[in-house]
Every structure is written in C-alpha cells, then in structure tokens.
Amino acid sequence: MADATRSYRIAVDCMGGDKGPGEVVMGAAKALRDIASSDRLILVGKEKGLRALAQRAGLAGHPQIEIRNADDVVGMEDKPMQVLKSKREASMLIALEMVKKGEADAMFSTGNTKVLVGAGTVKLRPMEGTDRPALAAIMPHAFGHFVLMDVGANPESTPTHLAHNAIMGTIYAQAALGIAKPRVGLLTVGTEEGKGNERIKHAHAILKKLGSEINYVGPVEGFDMFDGSLDVVVADGFTGNVLLKTVEGMFTMLIRMIKKRIGWNPVSWLGALTMFPIMNSIKHHLRPDRNGGAPLLGLSGLVMKAHGSSNRHAIRGAIRLGREALSHDMTARMGAALVRANEILETADD
Amino acid sequence: MADATRSYRIAVDCMGGDKGPGEVVMGAAKALRDIASSDRLILVGKEKGLRALAQRAGLAGHPQIEIRNADDVVGMEDKPMQVLKSKREASMLIALEMVKKGEADAMFSTGNTKVLVGAGTVKLRPMEGTDRPALAAIMPHAFGHFVLMDVGANPESTPTHLAHNAIMGTIYAQAALGIAKPRVGLLTVGTEEGKGNERIKHAHAILKKLGSEINYVGPVEGFDMFDGSLDVVVADGFTGNVLLKTVEGMFTMLIRMIKKRIGWNPVSWLGALTMFPIMNSIKHHLRPDRNGGAPLLGLSGLVMKAHGSSNRHAIRGAIRLGREALSHDMTARMGAALVRANEILETADD
Numbered sequence: 001m002a003d004a005t006r007s008y009r010i011a012v013d014c015m016g017g018d019k020g021p022g023e024v025v026m027g028a029a030k031a032l033r034d035i036a037s038s039d040r041l042i043l044v045g046k047e048k049g050l051r052a053l054a055q056r057a058g059l060a061g062h063p064q065i066e067i068r069n070a071d072d073v074v075g076m077e078d079k080p081m082q083v084l085k086s087k088r089e090a091s092m093l094i095a096l097e098m099v100k101k102g103e104a105d106a107m108f109s110t111g112n113t114k115v116l117v118g119a120g121t122v123k124l125r126p127m128e129g130t131d132r133p134a135l136a137a138i139m140p141h142a143f144g145h146f147v148l149m150d151v152g153a154n155p156e157s158t159p160t161h162l163a164h165n166a167i168m169g170t171i172y173a174q175a176a177l178g179i180a181k182p183r184v185g186l187l188t189v190g191t192e193e194g195k196g197n198e199r200i201k202h203a204h205a206i207l208k209k210l211g212s213e214i215n216y217v218g219p220v221e222g223f224d225m226f227d228g229s230l231d232v233v234v235a236d237g238f239t240g241n242v243l244l245k246t247v248e249g250m251f252t253m254l255i256r257m258i259k260k261r262i263g264w265n266p267v268s269w270l271g272a273l274t275m276f277p278i279m280n281s282i283k284h285h286l287r288p289d290r291n292g293g294a295p296l297l298g299l300s301g302l303v304m305k306a307h308g309s310s311n312r313h314a315i316r317g318a319i320r321l322g323r324e325a326l327s328h329d330m331t332a333r334m335g336a337a338l339v340r341a342n343e344i345l346e347t348a349d350d
Numbered sequence: 351m352a353d354a355t356r357s358y359r360i361a362v363d364c365m366g367g368d369k370g371p372g373e374v375v376m377g378a379a380k381a382l383r384d385i386a387s388s389d390r391l392i393l394v395g396k397e398k399g400l401r402a403l404a405q406r407a408g409l410a411g412h413p414q415i416e417i418r419n420a421d422d423v424v425g426m427e428d429k430p431m432q433v434l435k436s437k438r439e440a441s442m443l444i445a446l447e448m449v450k451k452g453e454a455d456a457m458f459s460t461g462n463t464k465v466l467v468g469a470g471t472v473k474l475r476p477m478e479g480t481d482r483p484a485l486a487a488i489m490p491h492a493f494g495h496f497v498l499m500d501v502g503a504n505p506e507s508t509p510t511h512l513a514h515n516a517i518m519g520t521i522y523a524q525a526a527l528g529i530a531k532p533r534v535g536l537l538t539v540g541t542e543e544g545k546g547n548e549r550i551k552h553a554h555a556i557l558k559k560l561g562s563e564i565n566y567v568g569p570v571e572g573f574d575m576f577d578g579s580l581d582v583v584v585a586d587g588f589t590g591n592v593l594l595k596t597v598e599g600m601f602t603m604l605i606r607m608i609k610k611r612i613g614w615n616p617v618s619w620l621g622a623l624t625m626f627p628i629m630n631s632i633k634h635h636l637r638p639d640r641n642g643g644a645p646l647l648g649l650s651g652l653v654m655k656a657h658g659s660s661n662r663h664a665i666r667g668a669i670r671l672g673r674e675a676l677s678h679d680m681t682a683r684m685g686a687a688l689v690r691a692n693e694i695l696e697t698a699d700d
Contacts, residue, residue, distance in 0.1 A: 114540070142603045142610075152539055155547040189502055189591040190464070197505040197588050222595025226603035238547050239589050241539040245572025246593055250600055253492045253576035257635070260492075261628040271624025278611040278618055285607070 007038035008326045010319060011095040011104035014045035014053075015073040016111025018309045021045050024110060025053040027315025032064055034320040041319070042066045042104060044091045045073075070094045074111050076308070080118025092116060096123040099301040106302035106322045108293070110310050116303065117153045117296060124299040127331075129338035130164045132157075133298035134237065135305060136172050137244055138321075140286045143228040147173045147182070151294060152241035159202035162186065162234055163345075166207055167337050168297040169232035170214050175328035176321055182231035185220030187239065199236065207234075209348045213341055251286055293318025295325060298338075302331050357388035358676045360669060361445040361454035364395035364403075365423040366461025367665075368658045371395050372403050374460060377665025379407040382414055384670040391669070392416045392454060394441045395423075420444045424461050426658070430468025442466060446473040449651040456652035456672045458643070460660050466653065467503045467646060474649040477681075479688035480514045482507075483648035484587065485655060486522050487594055488671075490636045493578040497523045497532070501644060502591035509552035512536065512584055513695075516557055517687050518647040519582035520564050525678035526671055532581035535570030537589065549586065557584075559698045563691055601636055643668025645675060648688075652681050 012028050014021040028041050035041075043050050047069035051060075059065045070091035074083055083090060092111050098104040100123050109116055113135075121133055134150035134157075147169045154161060166184050173182035186204055188196035196204075196219065207216045217230065222243075225233050235243065258279075262268045272279075292314025296303040304322040306314055325331070362378050364371040378391050385391075393400050397419035401410075409415045420441035424433055433440060442465065445457040450473050459466055463485075471483055484500035484507075497519045504511060516534050523532035536554055538546035546554075546569065557566045567580065572593075575583050585593065608629075612618045622629075642664030646653040654672040656664055675681070 140603075142606050155539055187592060189505055189588055200588075222592045222597075223599030223602065225596065226599040235592075238539055238550075239592055242537060242572045242585075242589055242593065243596055246575065246596060247572075247600060249573030249576040250597060252573065253490075254604070254632070256492050257632050258628065261631060267624050268628055271621045271626075271628070274617050274621025275625050276621075278608065278621070281611060282604070282607050 008105045009040045011042045011044055011098045011107040013091045013095040013109035014043050015091040022053050023312055024315055025057050026312040029057040029059055030316040031319035035323045040064050042068050044068045044070050044095045074115050076112055078115055080115045083115050084119055105326050108304040108319055110306045110308055120296055120299055120303045124301040126298055127300055127335045129342045130298045133296045134165050135294045136297050137294045141226045141228045146230050147232045150237040150240045151244045152237050154237040157236035159199055159206055162203035163206040165234045166214055167341050168334050171334045171337055173231045175325050175330040179231050181215045184214050184216045184232040185230045187233050187235040188219040293321040358455045359390045361392045361394055361448045361457040363441045363445040363459035364393050365441040373662055374665055375403040375407050376662040379409055380666040381669035385673045390414050392418050394418045394420050394445045424465050426462055428465055430465045433465050434469055455676050458654040458669055460656045460658055470646055470649055470653045474651040476648055477650055477685045479692045480648045483646045484515050485644045486647050487644045491576045491578045496580050497582045500587035500590045501594045502587050504587040507586035509549055509556055512553035513556040515584045516564055517691050518684050521684045521687055523581045525675050525680040529581050531565045534564050534566045534582040535580045537583050537585040538569040643671040
C-alpha cells in the first residue's frame with residue numbers, strides 16, 4: 001500500500017507551543033533527516049519571526065522548507081467556536097485550511113488541543129462512517145509499544161465511538177508500529193463478561209460482532225497494558241487522557257524519588273553511575289519523545305498533535321510519525337475499514 | 351474523638367483470597383501486634399480448617415482470637431444477588447451479618463469485590479445521605495500518600511456520588527493519614543473551568559458549593575496526583591479502578607525492565623547492589639502492602655477490603671487500617687459530615 005514514489009507536504013503550525021516557535025523550527029530542522037528529500041515542510045506562523053528562526057536553525061534557502069505567513073495565534077484559553085469565528089488568520093487554522101485545500105497532505109501542531117479537535121472537525125470533517133475524531137498515543141510496555149486511544153479528543157465517547165477507536169487504532173498500529181494483526185483490548189474494570197459499566201458492556205458486544213475485521217482479544221484491565229500482550233488499548237477520551245497523564249506523573253515521581261535518595265551518598269553515587277546505562281535505556285524507552293505525536297484520527301485529513309510542552313525531539317518524532325502515516329496511506333485505509341465495519345454492524349442488527 | 355478506652359472486635363473473613371485461608375490467618379496473627387490487647391479478631395470460615403491453621407500460626411488458645419464457623423464460600427464468579435439468596439452460610443455474609451448485629455465493629459475480606467459491595471450494601475445499608483458505597487485506596491506520591499476514591503465500587507458514579515466521595519475521602523484521610531485538612535482534587539482531563547465531561551462539570555459545581563466543609567482545591571489532572579500537592583483525589587469508580595491497576599501494572603513493568611537489563615553484566619550487578627537500598631526504599635514506598643486495605647465507605651458499618659492476591663503483610667496492613675478507622679470513630683464522623691453537606695447543598699439549591 002505504501003507509495004514510495006510520492007512526495008508529501010506537511011504544514012507545521014509553529015505557534016502555540018509552551019517553548020515558543022523557535023523549538024518547533026528546531027524540531028522541523030531535525031525532522032528533515034527522517035523524511036524523503038522530495039518532501040516539503042511548510043512552517044506556518046508570523047513570517048518575519050519564522051524567517052529569523054529558520055536562518056538561526058540553518059534552514060535559510062533550504063529547498064525543503066517553505067514559510068507561510070499567519071498573523072494570529074490560538075491561545076491556551078481560546079475556545080474552538082470563538083477561534084473559528086474571530087481568529088481566521090491563526091496559524092493553526094491556516095495549517096488546517098491547507099490540508100483541506102490539498103496544499104498540504106498533513107498538518108502538525110503543539111497548540112490548544114480542544115481548539116485543534118474542534119476546528120479540525122469543522123474544517124476537515126469526520127470520515128464517512130464516524131462523527132467524532134479521537135487522539136491516539138503511543139505508550140511503552142515492557143517489551144515495546146502499544147497504541148492507547150482515545151487520549152482526550154472525546155470525553156463523552158459512546159459504545160460506537162469505542163468500536164471506531166478499535167478500528168482506527170488497529171490501522172494506526174499497523175502504520176506506526178508495523179504490526180500486521182494488532183491485538184486489541186477494551187479497557188475496563190474487570191475482565192469477566194458483564195463487568196464494567198453500561199458503555200463498556202455495549203462496546204464489548206459491538207466489538208465481538210466485528211469478527212475478523214479486528215483482532216479483538218476482549219476486555220482488559222489496567223495492569224494488562226504493560227505486559228506486552230496488547231497492541232491497541234481502547235478507552236473513552238476521559239479515561240484515556242487521565243491514564244496518559246497518570247503514567248507521565250508516575251514516571252516523573254520515580255525519577256524524583258531516585259534522585260532524592262541518591263543525594264550525596266558516595267556509595268549510592270557509584271551505584272547510580274554504574275546503573276546509569278540501564279536507567280537511561282529505561283528512560284529512553286519510557287519517554288514519549290520518540291513517539292511524541294498523537295494523531296487526531298477519524299478526520300478526512302491527517303492532523304498530528306504533540307504535547308504543548310514538547311521539545312524539538314518530540315516534535316521531530318511527531319513529524320516523522322505523520323510522514324510514516326502518509327506513506328502508509330493511513331487515512332484512506334482507515335476510512336475503508338470504518339465503512340466495512342459499519343456495514344457489518346448494520347447487517348448484524350436485527 | 352478517638353476513644354482509647356474502648357476495645358474493638360473485627361470479623362476476619364478467611365475464605366475467598368487467592369492464597370487461601372492460611373495466608374489470611376497468618377495476616378491476622380501478625381495484625382495482633384498492631385491492635386490493643388483488649389481487641390479481638392474473629393476468624394470466619396470453615397471451623398475445622400481454621401483451627402488447624404490457627405494452631406500452625408501459634409494462635410491456639412490465644413485470648414484475642416475467636417473462630418466462627420461458616421460452611422460456605424463466595425467464589426470469584428459469584429454474583430451478589432445469587433449469593434444473598436443461596437449462599438447464606440458463606441463466610442463473607444456471616445462476617446457482614448456480625449457487623450450488622452453488633453457482634454463485630456468491623457469486617458475484613460479479601461473476597462469477590464462485586465459481591466462484597468453488593469451484599470455489604472444490602473446487609474449494612476448506605477449511611478443516611480448517600481445511596482452507594484465507594485472503595486478508597488491509599489496511593490503513594492513522591493513524599494507520602496494520598497487517598498484515591500472510588501477505586502471500583504461504583505462504576506456509574508453520578509456528580510453527587512463524586513461529591514460524597516470528596517467528603518468521605520476527607521474523613522478517611524484524617525483517620526488513616528492523620529492529615530487535619532486534607533487537600534481534595536477532582537480528577538479530570540483539563541484544569542480550566544468548563545473542561546472535562548458533563549459529570550465532572552456538575553461535580554465541580556457541587557464541590558464549590560460545599561465551601562469550608564472540605565478543603566477543595568479544584569479540578570486536577572493525572573500528573574498532579576504524584577507531586578504531593580493533594581491528599582484526596584476524587585474519581586468515578588470506573589476511572590479510579592483503571593488508575594489503580596495501571597499504577598500497579600506500570601510498577602511491575604519497571605521492576606521487570608530493570609531486572610532484564612541488569613542481566614548478567616557484572617558492572618550492572620555492582621551498580622544494582624549499591625543501588626539496592628535505594629530501590630528497596632522506593633519499592634517499599636510504592637508497594638501497597640503497608641496500606642493494603644481499601645475500606646468500603648458509605649455504609650453504616652465498617653467494611654475493609656483487600657486485594658484477592660494479598661499476602662499476609664497486606665492483610666496485616668488492612669486490619670491495622672480498619673482498627674485505626676474504628677478508634678477515630680470514622681463511620682460516625684463520615685455520617686455526620688454527609689448530613690451536613692447534604693443540608694448545605696439543599697439550602698444552596700434555588
């Protein structure tokens with residue numbers, strides 16, 4: 001399915017991240033190493049500032065870099081509808097508009113998630129067969145990675161949304177993790193049939209009906225996520241977002257606890273030094289930098305989101321993931337899979 | 351409020367744990383070190399077996415140990431209503447009945463959570479002012495511990511249930527963690543007003559109305575839980591249970607990753623040895639053993655639940671926590687706080 005001969009254009013919203021546009025431009029510069037030489041990155045934001053930042057990043061006159069002016073910026077407190085009405089010149093909206101018009105194949109942003117989800121849905125429209133997009137994150141397990149979705153686009157997910165998450169997560173795990181038949185689990189509070197809440201019971205029934213469309217292993221619990229037995233974990237946008245941030249918080253706590261206990265004790269320092277490669281390898285495995293991007297799945301165009309606090313490495317990772325998704329023709333495959341799934345569910349209904 | 355002169359009787363359901371009644375009896379034997387010499391533990395289960403196990407644990411003829419026969423056992427697949435109808439001689443039901451009749455001040459069980467919640471609610475009835483109990487767990491943060499609730503009793507919590515969780519969590523944090531004015535956060539997906547789902551928005555409005563009844567700091571996110579800024583984190587029973595198990599799963603994954611990477615490399619072994627006290631101290635802080643019990647709050651009697659896989663140390667911890675709650679007169683204080691809160695909310699309603 002991958003089309004190696006095509007080249008792609010990615011619109012990079014440089015505004016709205018916590019670390020400022022300079023960090024995004026540095027991330028884009030690094031991302032040039034991962035993409036094909038015929039691909040283009042289009043930096044979107046205040047042109048004058050971006051030119052200076054691009055020069056500083058060694059990108060002046062670079063054949064793969066373009067700059068597109070945007071006079072306005074989406075703030076962290078902005079609401080989607082208000083932005084759509086009164087901030088039409090915001091960099092995020094212009095980048096979305098470029099995808100809509102076919103001037104870009106995908107867009108990337110570190111900005112306000114709520115506005116990105118809302119404005120993305122209005123500008124790019126949900127794919128046929130679904131009505132709400134979902135955010136997918138790549139999370140670490142003991143031996144590799146899995147896809148968790150939804151991590152926050154839709155905090156009121158219905159059972160049907162959960163089933164769509166399972167399908168979209170499957171296609172994303174194929175594209176981003178290279179897994180042929182991703183094992184899909186439905187996150188709940190007890191794996192016996194009939195446990196969980198009403199939403200989960202209903203979603204479980206739908207997922208069973210999908211048969212061989214997905215590799216559904218059944219309901220799973222929180223501790224099943226990290227033992228390497230799952231490739232896609234399906235959750236509603238509320239639980240998924242809380243989980244993502246809990247894992248983040250726990251990781252920070254552990255680093256803090258280790259540092260505090262090492263303190264100034266020379267024996268502990270010796271131990272810490274000899275353990276350093278191990279700890280570093282674990283940190284590398286757990287840190288979201290490499291897989292910093294969360295695509296907003298279920299829209300007719302590809303939207304990549306990275307955390308507002310992303311550094312250049314996380315931004316590079318997100319752009320690389322976006323390019324990967326494009327070369328797998330992920331959006332079209334997802335659309336086809338959703339249509340097939342909806343047909344099965346309609347036929348199964350009595 | 352604590353009544354040092356009173357002595358207490360705790361009914362210990364010895365059946366239904368994953369490790370068998372022997373482990374529970376060993377836990378009870380260890381718990382004798384924590385309770386007052388006038389307190390009693392009543393072991394509930396198959397009398398003959400328990401007598402043999404008690405003898406092996408050095409408890410034969412111990413003045414603080416009694417045995418109460420129960421011919422039946424609640425299984426992991428049993429459903430609450432079915433148990434209430436056809437397993438009246440189950441140890442869990444008999445222990446609950448003892449609390450109901452005043453023959454015990456509290457009961458402890460490692461058995462089937464769903465049956466304990468269901469049968470506990472029917473036997474002991476919810477306190478005045480609430481209609482559903484909630485499970486509270488003690489979780490580690492970087493510098494100490496906090497109360498997370500509900501961790502699974504009520505997967506369909508309403509906004510009012512969340513407000514009751516905040517009140518009961520406050521009283522529990524006072525009794526179990528010794529914190530005078532516990533800081534309460536409402537777990538959600540974004541801390542700005544208007545974020546989260548409808549349930550959270552409504553719960554936030556109720557919690558603000560409670561004024562000085564609780565020390566409510568506002569909506570919080572997953573990563574806020576571990577930095578030591580909160581003493582009580584309020585969640586619905588679905589999210590709370592998923593969280594509890596995620597933290598458990600992540601912890602197991604980390605241990606596994608460290609062990610795998612240490613492998614047979616002698617330098618890493620040296621590092622691991624010198625780091626051992628640090629890792630052990632962290633493990634000790636994070637492991638739920640010491641605080642293994644989760645009380646089922648909101649019933650008119652005290653019910654302590656421990657994980658089915660609990661070892662003797664976790665069981666000892668849960669019994670100790672139960673005794674602590676009794677000497678703080680926790681159940682009565684909780685009932686009074688709920689009544690006060692409901693009065694405030696009724697007056698506040700237009």
